[in-house]
Amino acid sequence: MKQPRKKRMMKSKNAHSNRQRTGIAVLAVMVAVFLVFVFRFSYLVVGGSADHVNLTERSKQKYTDDSTILARRGTIYDAIGNPIAEDANAYSIYAVIDKDYVSTTNKPLYVTNKKKVARVLSQYLSLSQKKILAYLNPKNKNAFQVEFGSAGQNLTLDIKNAITAHHLKGIYFTNTPSRLYPNGIFASHLIGQVSSSTKSSGKLVGTMGLEKQYNTVLAGKNGYKKSQVDSYGYKLDNRPSKTVKAKDGSNIYLTIDSRLQSYLESLMSKVNRKYQPASMNAILIDPKTGKILAATQRPTFNAQTQAGLGTVWRDTLVEDAYEPGSVMKVFSLSAAINSGKYHPNDYYQSGSVEIDGTKVNDWDTAGWGTIPISQAFTRSSNVGFVKIEQGMGKATWKEYLKKFGFLKKTNIGLPGEVSGSIQYKQPLDQALTAFGQGVDVSAMQMVQGLTAIGNGGKMMKPQIVSKIVNPNTGKTTTYKPQEVSQPITKKTASKVLSAMEDVVYKSYGTGSVYKIPGYKVAVKTGTAQIANPKGGYLTGDSNYIFSVAGMAPAKNPKYILYITMKQPGNMSEAAEKILSEVFNPMMKRALSSSDDSDATTDSTSEPITSMPSVTGKSVTSVQTTMQKQDLTTTTIGTGNRVVQQLPRAGEQLTSSSHIYLLTNGAMTMPDMKGWSKADVRELGTLTGVKFKFSGSGTVAKQSLAPKSVLNSKETITVTLKE
C-alpha cells in the first residue's frame, strides 16, 4: 500500500514539475514575442519607414489633395467689344455600368435602371431611347463605363444641370474646357483654333492664327490648391494648405469690326458658292491707321463646329506667296512718278515688246496702237510698264519694291508669315516684276504697300490687335498705328490715286464694273498668270489669280479693299464682274457705316431693320423676339443657348427673312419642308453640312429625318418640287 502511494506521489511530483517547466517555456515564448513587438514598433516609429518606403512622405502624399485651378483663357473681342472667341465649359456625359461600383455602404453607384436613364437622357441628348439603351448594353460585358458618342459631348452647363436634377444613378459628367466661337465662319484662319492639351490637365492651347500667336497672353497661368484632407475629402486641421489663384489670361481686342467682317463673310461665301474658285482672299484695311477691319479667305471653316477645318490649314493672307499680277503696277507707277522717271506723254507701240528674244504681250495681244504712257496704267498695258520699268532702271525699281515693304515680313503678328521672293537677274525678269510677275508677295504685303497710296505716301503697318487687357491687373496695352516708312511723297500718292480713279471712270479703263453710285472709287485690277510647277505658266481661261485693289473715297481714302480669286471653277461671268460682287457691296457697306458714324444727320435713308446679335442668348427669348417681328426662326440643335446665327448681326432683314439659330449641344436636322433652295444653302453654311439637290422649287423631301443628328461629313439629299 505504501509503495504504490509513494509511486503515485512521485508521478504526481513529476507531472507537476513537467507542467511548470512547460509553462516556463511557453512564458519564454511570450516574453520573446513581447520583445519583438517592442522592437517592431520602435523600428517603425524611429526609422519612419517600412518595406523601404518612407512613411511620412507617402502618407503626406496620400493626404494631399492637389487640384489645379484652371486659368480662364482670355476672350478675343472685335473692335467694338463683341466676343469672337471665348471660354466655355463643355461637359461630356458617361454612364457607369459595372455592378461592382458601389459606395462604402454598399449602395450602387452604377446605372440601376437602364430604361429610366434612356427615357430621361433621350429628352436632352439627340439620341433615341433605343439608341441609348444600345449604348448602355455594350457588347463588351466587362465594360466599366460607356459614353454616348458625339451626342453626349459638348453639353452646356444648363443641360448638365437639367440632367443632374433627375438624380439618375450611375450617370456622371466630365468637364472639359472648350472654346466658343459664337460667329461660326468669321475670319476663322486669322482667329485660329485651340485644342486641349493632354499635358496640363486639359488646358487649352492655341494651334492656329491669333490663338496660337498670342497663346501665352491668352492662356494665363493655372493656379493650384494643395491641402491635406481625410479620405472623405474634408480638410484636416493643423495641416498646412496652400492655394495659388489662377491668373486669368488677357483679353485681346482686335481691329476687326464684326459687322463688316460678317458682311464680308457672307459676300465671300456667296461668290465662293456661285463661282467655286480654288481660293480667295479679301482684306479691308483703313489706310490711315493700317487697322484691318475685315479679312477672310476661302476655303474657310466654321470655327464653332470645325466643319471644313481639314480643307486648308493655312492662313493664306500671310502664309501664301503668289505672283500678284497687274495690281503691282500701282507700285511701279508710284516708283516711276516718285523717282521723276515717269513721262506720261511719251508714246509707245502697244500689243507686244521683245526683251532678250522673249515676247511680252498685253492682255489684248492686238494692243491699242501707239498710245501715251499715261494710258498704260488705265489700260493695264504690260508693254507700257516694261517701258516704265526700263525708264527708271532696275536699281530704282528694286529700291522701291523694298521701300513698299516687299520681300520682307509685315510682322503683323500672325503665325507663319512669309516674306516673298523675287527673280531679278535678267532684264526680262526685271521687266516682268513691273507688272507683278516673277515676284512673290503675300496679300498682307500688298495691302501694306497700298496704305502708302491711300495715306498720302506714308505706309502703315497692318494691324490686327488694337489692345490687350490684363484682367488681373487691369493693365491695358494699346497698340498705336505704326508708320513703317514713307516710300513716296504725298503728291505722288495723289497722282497714283487719280490714275486708279481713271481705271474706273475712263472709258478705256479696266475697272468700270467697280463703280459705286454716290462715291468715287479708285481701283487697280489684276490678272496674274500662275506659275506651272512643271515650268512656264498655266494656260486656260480660268487659270489666273484675278484680283482687285480699290480705295474709296478716291480723294481721301478711308478704306482699301483688296480681293484675290484663284482659278474660278465656274466662270459664268467675267472675272471683274465676279470680284465686283464682293467689292461693290462691301465697299458700299463700309462707306455707309462710316457715313452713319460721321454724320448722324442723314435722315433720308429709310430705317433699316438689321439683324441683332443674338449669340449667347437663350433660344426661347430669341424666338419670342423674332416672332413679335413676324420672322420665321429655325432652331438647329438640342441646346438652349444660341452659338451661331444667320443672318449675321448687322445684316438687313426683310419680312421674308428666315432666321437660323444654331444652338449648343448636338446639331439636329430641322424639318425643311417648304424651304427654298437658298434657305437650305444658308443652313449648309451654318452647319457645314453638304446638301445635294434634285428638282426645283421648294423642299418636298429630305434624306435625313427631322431631329436626327447632323453629321457634317455626310451629304444630305434634298428633293425639291414646284
Place this chain on the structure above:
Amino acid sequence: MATKKENKRKKRTGAMRKRFMARLRYLDYFLLIPYLILCGVGVVMVYSASADQLMMNNQSPQLYLNKQMLYVTLSFLLIAVMLSIGWKQINDSAMIGLLMLITYILLFYLVVLKYVHPSSAVNGATGWIALGGFNVQPVEIAKLTLILYLAHVLAKHGHEYSQLKFWGYVKATRKQLVCIALMLAMVLIQPDLGGMAILAFIVLIVWISSGISVRYSVTTLFGTIGIIIGLVFAVIKLKPSFLTSSYKFSRLMSFLHPFQLENKGGAQLVNSYYAINNGSWFGVGLGNSIQKRGYLPEPYTDFILSITTEELGLVGALIILALLFFLIFRIMLIGIRAKSAYRSLICYGVAAWLFVQTLFNVGGMSGILPITGVTLPFISYGGSSMLMLAIALGLVFDVAADEKREQRTPKPVQLKKEEEAHV
C-alpha cells in the same frame, strides 16, 4: 415542498454571496489593476476611433461608446458571477459535456447556414448568430469550452501522462483529440482560418502542459512553431500553383509587399503603418487621428491599436502592450505556481488565448504576421469576445484566490515543499 425548495435556493444564493465576499479578500490585484486599465483604455479608444465614422453615417457618435461601456459592465458582472460560483462547480463532467454539446450545435448551425443561406455571410465568413439583439460568435464560445474541456480531462490523468512517451500520450488522448479536431474542422469550414488557428494554439498549449515529459512538450511547442514557419517560407519561395489563386495566398503576398500590392489587399497594412508613423513618440493627441477618418477600415476593431498608436504615440502603445503582456505573464505565473493540475491548465489556457489573440492582432497591424482579422483583447470594440474573456478571467481570479488562500492558511507540509522546490 415548495418552501423547502425555496429555502434551498435561498440557502444557495446566500452561500454564493458568502463565497463571493470571501473571494474578494483574496483578489489578485496584479490581475485586476491591468485589467481595469485596459478596459478603460478600450472604452476611450473605441469612442475616439468610432465617433467620426458613426457621424459620417448619421449615427450617434456615442453609439459604440455606450455599447462598449455596457459590455465592460457586463464583464464585471460575469467575473463576479464566476467568483460566486467557483471553478469547482464548472469542473464537472455533466457540465463540460453540456458545454461541448452546445458549442457543437452552434458551430454546426453555422456550417448548415453557410450552405443553406450563403447570403447571411458577413465579410465572406459566416461567424455570427443573431440572438435577440446580440451577435453571438460561436468561435468565441468554443475557445472557452475547449479550455474547460481539456483542463477537465487532462488534469485527471496528469500523473499517468508523465510516464508516457510522446506517441503513447497521443494514443492516450486520441478520443479527446478527435473531438477537438472535429470542432476545429467546423470552424475552418466557415471559413475562419484565424479562429481555427487560435483554437489550435490554445489546444496545443494546454495539451502539452498536461504533465508529459518536458522533453516532449518543449519539442512539440518549438517543433510546431518551426514547422509553421517552414511551411510559410516554403509557400512564399515555391509559390505552388494550387495555392496562388487562393484568397489566403494573396493575403500572404500583400503582407509581404504591402506597398506594391496596395490596391490588392495591402491597403490595410499600409494605412496601419501610416497611423503608427503619424503617432511617432507621443502621438498626435487623443481624438486627432487622421487615419481613422476613412483611411483605415475598422478603426475601432481590428486596427484599434494602430489608431491608439497614432493618437497616443509609441510610448502610449507600448504602455498598453506592456499592461496586456503583464496580464498574460501574471496569468501564466499563477498557472506555473498553481498546485493542482486543473488550476494550472485553466491559467495556461486563458493566457494562451489572450496571448494568441494579441499576437495575431498586433502582429497583423505591425506587419509581422499576415492580417487575420482578430480583435485585440479588452481594447477592441465587440461584445462576444469581451464577455467570453470575462468568464475566462473570472475563472483565473477564482484560481488565483484559491492559491492565495492556501498560501495564507498552510496545508500539508509536503505540498508546500513541493511548491517551493519548483518555483
